Amino acid sequence: MRPTTTAGLVLSLALASTTAPAAARPAPEPAAAAAESHSERILFNGGDETFNGITYHSFRIPSLIRTTNDTLIAFVEGRAAHNGDFGNINLLYKRSTDNGATWSGLREVIGAGQGTWGNPTAVVDRSNNRVWLFVNHQPEGADPVDSWDDRQVWVSSSADDGLTWSAPVDVSATLKPRTLAGGGSWNWDAVGPGVGVQTTVRDPGRLVVPAQHRTIYSDDHGATWRVQPLRTTSGAAMEQTGEATVLELADGSLYRNDRATSSVWETGRRRYVARGTVESGFTPFAPADCLLDPENEASTLRYNTDAPARIVFVNSASTGTRTKMRVRVSEDEGRTWGYSRPFADAPLPGESATYREGGYSSTAKTADHHVAALVEVNENTASSATSHRSIAFRKVNLPWIKGGVAEPGCDGGI
Numbered sequence: 001m002r003p004t005t006t007a008g009l010v011l012s013l014a015l016a017s018t019t020a021p022a023a024a025r026p027a028p029e030p031a032a033a034a035a036e037s038h039s040e041r042i043l044f045n046g047g048d049e050t051f052n053g054i055t056y057h058s059f060r061i062p063s064l065i066r067t068t069n070d071t072l073i074a075f076v077e078g079r080a081a082h083n084g085d086f087g088n089i090n091l092l093y094k095r096s097t098d099n100g101a102t103w104s105g106l107r108e109v110i111g112a113g114q115g116t117w118g119n120p121t122a123v124v125d126r127s128n129n130r131v132w133l134f135v136n137h138q139p140e141g142a143d144p145v146d147s148w149d150d151r152q153v154w155v156s157s158s159a160d161d162g163l164t165w166s167a168p169v170d171v172s173a174t175l176k177p178r179t180l181a182g183g184g185s186w187n188w189d190a191v192g193p194g195v196g197v198q199t200t201v202r203d204p205g206r207l208v209v210p211a212q213h214r215t216i217y218s219d220d221h222g223a224t225w226r227v228q229p230l231r232t233t234s235g236a237a238m239e240q241t242g243e244a245t246v247l248e249l250a251d252g253s254l255y256r257n258d259r260a261t262s263s264v265w266e267t268g269r270r271r272y273v274a275r276g277t278v279e280s281g282f283t284p285f286a287p288a289d290c291l292l293d294p295e296n297e298a299s300t301l302r303y304n305t306d307a308p309a310r311i312v313f314v315n316s317a318s319t320g321t322r323t324k325m326r327v328r329v330s331e332d333e334g335r336t337w338g339y340s341r342p343f344a345d346a347p348l349p350g351e352s353a354t355y356r357e358g359g360y361s362s363t364a365k366t367a368d369h370h371v372a373a374l375v376e377v378n379e380n381t382a383s384s385a386t387s388h389r390s391i392a393f394r395k396v397n398l399p400w401i402k403g404g405v406a407e408p409g410c411d412g413g414i
Contacts, residue, residue: 046388058389062374121192181237202252210244288413323358341404
């Protein structure tokens with residue numbers, strides 16, 4: 001049965017239906033052991049890139065997806081005047097049709113007004129190649145966020161592989177609850193940031209978008225969207241985490257790997273994980289002993305489903321700094337993380353003199369069997385308040401990751 005409370009609210013989006021070719025069968029993994037492979041570059045260069053008359057001071061908060069046509073789309077917040085979280089911030093992107101070897105120039109999804117368009121969270125419907133992009137919007141002057149209206153949820157979509165985008169629609173009335181479990185107003189809000197998933201095992205074809213304290217989902221290819229507040233399998237509300245990731249496990253359950261709220265994080269300084277389903281609830285979030293966390297966003301990725309099935313996790317593996325980015329691989333559905341390697345093993349060009357890499361990330365698997373990652377970079381100027389922020393694009397293959405550290409006892413917390 002469908003939920004009948006908040007989760008039963010339905011949004012009808014008046015978007016024209018489209019027909020696109022079905023996703024091509026994935027190319028098989030290389031049969032022979034491949035050599036280690038990696039590449040790295042600055043993709044969005046803060047202070048050096050201009051679009052529509054704005055030279056963007058900084059780029060932050062990435063979201064990376066691969067379409068059914070094997071196009072990579074890299075979304076970011078373009079921060080016009082400074083690196084802060086508020087002000088004139090627009091939702092920008094670049095496209096690559098050759099697995100990240102070359103990229104388009106800057107393009108814009110949303111840039112209306114002087115407010116903040118941020119927290120890009122994209123998901124691909126692989127039945128028709130429509131790309132959905134959820135974002136948060138703060139009107140100009142809504143800082144601090146102290147009312148429900150100050151932080152809204154909007155959605156746009158593309159039916160042509162990211163070349164053009166529909167006019168964004170405000171979906172807050174349906175997809176942002178009014179009150180928290182304790183009765184307070186649900187003022188601050190965050191979708192993702194990062195990516196959603198389309199399920200293949202349980203409820204096949206369902207689009208799932210992770211969001212603060214809840215799951216946004218569609219069972220009809222985005223014609224309508226529903227919301228289900230997070231709760232445990234016993235029915236208790238789950239509101240101790242914020243920036244959210246999600247992927248589908250082999251048994252069809254969903255895996256959440258989230259950033260803990262400040263008070264919870266202080267007790268463990270770890271990533272907090274849970275598994276379950278949209279309707280039935282999740283196990284209570286618990287700290288993953290192995291996954292150190294400096295109170296920051298992270299990213300997860302389903303790499304493959306054939307044996308050995310693998311998932312990938314990227315974050316700063318530290319309790320005190322965002323500049324120790326590490327990529328991990330699990331071959332037992334996140335119970336342990338058996339291999340890991342720091343991105344510092346493949347330094348960015350000029351990193352030692354100019355860049356301090358680390359922060360938010362987003363990952364996707366490329367058609368040439370690499371893990372692609374967008375990673376934030378802080379250009380190390382004298383003042384962190386005025387430092388330009390940029391976004392690096394990395395590609396590494398499994399042999400490169402496994403050439404790092406074997407950690408068979410790295411407990412994943414589920």
